[in-house]
Each structure stands twice: as C-alpha cells, then as structure tokens.
Amino acid sequence: MGAVRGVLLDESVLLSDDGDDGPLLKPGAEAVLRRLRYSDLRVGFCHDGEVSAQKVKTLKHMENFSRCCLKKQLLEAAFLQKTARMHSYTCISLTAPDIINSFNQVLLEWGIAGDGCFYVTSKKHEAAAYEIVGQSWVIVHIGVDCCYTTNNEFLFIEKLEQLPLAICCFTKKALKNLSLLIIGYLMKPSREEDFAKAATLNSEQRGAFPMYPPKNRLMFVPLSFEFPLESQLQVVDAVLHKATDEIINFKPNTSTEFSEGVSFSTGMRELERFIKDHPECCLIDPLKNIYPLLDRHQIQQILLGLQEINMQDHCRLRAPYFLKVHFLELYFFAAYIVYCNKIKPEKIDAFNEPNLRDQLSEANLSFPIIVKPQIACGVGDAHNMALVFKFEDFKGLHVPLPAILQEYLDHGSLIYKFYVLGTNVFHAVKKSMPNASFLVSSQEKNGLKPITFDSLKSLPVATDDQFSVDRLKGGKELDVDLVNSAASWLKIKLDLTIFGFDLVIQEDSGDHVIVDLNYLPSFKEVPNADAIPAFWTAIRSSYESRKTN
Numbered sequence: 001m002g003a004v005r006g007v008l009l010d011e012s013v014l015l016s017d018d019g020d021d022g023p024l025l026k027p028g029a030e031a032v033l034r035r036l037r038y039s040d041l042r043v044g045f046c047h048d049g050e051v052s053a054q055k056v057k058t059l060k061h062m063e064n065f066s067r068c069c070l071k072k073q074l075l076e077a078a079f080l081q082k083t084a085r086m087h088s089y090t091c092i093s094l095t096a097p098d099i100i101n102s103f104n105q106v107l108l109e110w111g112i113a114g115d116g117c118f119y120v121t122s123k124k125h126e127a128a129a130y131e132i133v134g135q136s137w138v139i140v141h142i143g144v145d146c147c148y149t150t151n152n153e154f155l156f157i158e159k160l161e162q163l164p165l166a167i168c169c170f171t172k173k174a175l176k177n178l179s180l181l182i183i184g185y186l187m188k189p190s191r192e193e194d195f196a197k198a199a200t201l202n203s204e205q206r207g208a209f210p211m212y213p214p215k216n217r218l219m220f221v222p223l224s225f226e227f228p229l230e231s232q233l234q235v236v237d238a239v240l241h242k243a244t245d246e247i248i249n250f251k252p253n254t255s256t257e258f259s260e261g262v263s264f265s266t267g268m269r270e271l272e273r274f275i276k277d278h279p280e281c282c283l284i285d286p287l288k289n290i291y292p293l294l295d296r297h298q299i300q301q302i303l304l305g306l307q308e309i310n311m312q313d314h315c316r317l318r319a320p321y322f323l324k325v326h327f328l329e330l331y332f333f334a335a336y337i338v339y340c341n342k343i344k345p346e347k348i349d350a351f352n353e354p355n356l357r358d359q360l361s362e363a364n365l366s367f368p369i370i371v372k373p374q375i376a377c378g379v380g381d382a383h384n385m386a387l388v389f390k391f392e393d394f395k396g397l398h399v400p401l402p403a404i405l406q407e408y409l410d411h412g413s414l415i416y417k418f419y420v421l422g423t424n425v426f427h428a429v430k431k432s433m434p435n436a437s438f439l440v441s442s443q444e445k446n447g448l449k450p451i452t453f454d455s456l457k458s459l460p461v462a463t464d465d466q467f468s469v470d471r472l473k474g475g476k477e478l479d480v481d482l483v484n485s486a487a488s489w490l491k492i493k494l495d496l497t498i499f500g501f502d503l504v505i506q507e508d509s510g511d512h513v514i515v516d517l518n519y520l521p522s523f524k525e526v527p528n529a530d531a532i533p534a535f536w537t538a539i540r541s542s543y544e545s546r547k548t549n
Contacts, residue, residue: 422538
C-alpha cells in the first residue's frame, strides 16, 4: 500500500453528542476539516442515513420514539452533506447493501484506486471497517483501544486533531523515501490560512502546506501545544515557526537585552527547552536569529549597514533617519513618582526630555515624524503608531514606550513589499500613505493634531486623487539590481530563510530607503506558481544546510 491519498471520515468522529438543538461538529473538527481542505488529499464524509423524500414522508406514520430516531438521523445526514459542500468534499451514505462497493466507488470517483486511503471512525465494532480491510483502506480508530498490526491495516489515535500527523507519518513509512521530510509548523490559525487558502474566491488554492508530498518531497503538519510537544517533535524532521505569534507580553527592561523583556507562551518555552536539550532537532530558523526583528531599534541598527553595498552609478540605498526615545534619563525620578502616587511607569511622559529638540536635529529628523513602538510585533500595541506634525504634540502621545522616531518620506504613495524565500527574491507594489503635503492640509482644520493609527488595520492610505498627483510628482524608478543586492546582504546578516522588507523611494533624491523588516511573511501578493515552489525549495535548502552544519 502506498502513500495516503484520501481520507473518509465517518460521522462518529465529526458529530458532537451535545447537539440538542441540531447537529454540531465536535470541538476541533472544523480546524481539521479546514486543514484537510488545503492538504492536496481527497476528502469525504460517510453517514448511516440517506436523505430522501420517501423517508421524510415515512416520518408521519411512525411511533414517536422511532420517528425521533429517524428524524435525528436525517438531520445529521443533511448537516453532513451541507458541511461537505462547504468544503468541496464527497459525502456518501453507507446504507447501500454492498458496503465494499460503496467504498471502492469512492476510490474510483477520487481517481486514486490502488493508493492508500484512511477510513476514520470511532465505532468500536463496525462491520464496514472489517469488510474493507485489505482493499486499499487503512482503518483509523479514534479514541478506541486498538493495537497496531504488522500489516498497517489498523491505526489508533487519541483525538481527531492528531490525524494530520498520522497521515504524514504513515505516508513517509509507506514510501520508504529517506529524502521525504515532515515539516511541523507553529503559527496562529489566521496566518496558517494565509499560507494555505486562496487570496480571493476566484483564485486557486495556495496549498503551501500539503500532506501529500509534492516534487520537493515535503509534507507539512500542524504542531499543537494541546498535546505533548515532545512526542510530536520526535517524528517531524524540522520545525517552521512564527514565534512572534506566541509572544504574550513585553516588559521593557533598562538593564538587560531587549529580548529579555519578551515573554513567550508556555508552549513556546517548552519548544525552547526541547531544542536546548536536543540540538539535533532542526529549526528552519533558530529563535536567536529572529530576536533582532522583534526590536525596531535593532532593526534600524542593522539597516545602517546598508551603506556598505551602495554601488556606483546606482541610487543611494539607506536606512531611514531615526531616534530612540526611552525613559532612562527619567528612571530614578519615575520610580519615586510611582512609589508616592501609585502611577504606572508607562504613564511617565518620556517625550519631555529637555534636549529632545536638539536630539531630533542631530538625528536629521524634521516634521512630520512617524512614531513607532520599539517592540515590532507579537503584542497588541506593537502596531499602534502616530504621525506627529509639531514638537508640542509629543506631549501626551499615546504610543507605547520605548519608541522609535522615524523620518517620514515623500514616496509617491507607493511602498515596495520585498519577500526573500531562500535564494529567490520577489516584490509587489502597494498603495501607501500620501505625501506630507496632503497629510498637512488634511490635518490643518484639526490644528495639525497627530494622526494615530494601527498599521495593520487603519493605515491612512492615499486616496485615488492623492495617489495620482503623487505619482506625477515622483517618477523615480525602482533599482531592482540594487535592492536584490540588499536582499542578499540582509540574508547573510540575518541568517534567516524567509523574511520580508518594506522599501520606499524618496521623491526628491531617489534614495531607496528600507523602512521595515519582518520574519516569515505570507507573501500573498506573489503569484502562487512562483511563490509556493520557492517556499518549498527554501525550506528544504535551509534544512539541508542546518543539518550539515
């Protein structure tokens, strides 16, 4: 029997017993169905009841108890059929007299006759399960005491959520291909969907996390902190993580490294301990390599090195001008105020430093100035920013401290989103904030009060009119060769497999300014045909490189 190409889920593993008001999926089932949808596997449901006009009509002539039982059966069947349609799955009834024929018909419809398929059930004594043994089907029992057999016809897992890992492990064993890798991944569900599903309703599925190996011989499985992590890590070959999704708190500490103030979830700390105790476990990108991208001040320090790669007869490549604002100068005074008046330390206004105006001048900063929290990601207010037009408005500004003051560049309302996937570099062009003149004119009626926004949700993007005018005033072309050189330099500097950066072109000078760096972006703007193979190649190359070293 070969790799798993299809999965047939019995109603017993899908439907909850708590659906008093109608059929419901069991907790965790929806997440499994979503992952299977983008897994490159054929998937279907099976149930005991078949919805038909004759059965509905028969309800009227039955005793109350029998009527209730049949009604429940019909409702469940209808619910499963509707759920199957939502996910583009097959849904079959097992009421036919020839059960083996029903199962084999599924294989023919799926076009995978001769390949391996999982029939997943939680019924202890089911005739169907034993009738199809040896017919290209592997019986997977969930929550039932059942032993492995030598011919792999029966498997046992505790919870439905463990099914993806069981699929990948079975396929790897069946194919006996030493180059086949299982990549476990950790990220929040919304980010996982960004990698897996289509960007729009009319576009093709991305399918970045297949459970059947493509040409790059990779299978992907979600890791879960709800189950013992060690047992999962022992069967995957490498871990792809978005550790920033597991940050739960940030407390700036003036006496230690910035990363020391970052608190990760219990699960991520467990992963850190496991990696420390098992250095042979391969992280696609070690945690220490992503720490610099948590800190906007450290990002700015890294970007200052771009001057090393400026090329003759090319535009200037640089970091934005910036200044860090913190509370070191006010530390002892703030502590006294907190003690006497029970004021939280973060309420102390560090923008009142007496020499701040001189510091702005020394940093080559002029208004408007964009203010960003030093923590770059992972916490709720990491993207709470402000655009300040006057020095006096620093007072009482609601941006978390410590913060980075960064120059605001007229850039024709365009931002270039670059994505580095291993040795491949892609970019997309997006609308951005309008030039300063538009922002000033729009805020004059409000006394030029600061514009506060969440850069992920409410970025003040240029209107169509502002965008058109800005483009006419601009006209500076992107120097792709120069930026590709920057991408190569950053890859070596950061030692990361997949990262992104944002670049703007200053209108008057043509300077190419990299304003931000980020780890493991979802690169949704890049066509799937280019991005997904490059993504897989980057992961395999990183695995091979890190295992060699």
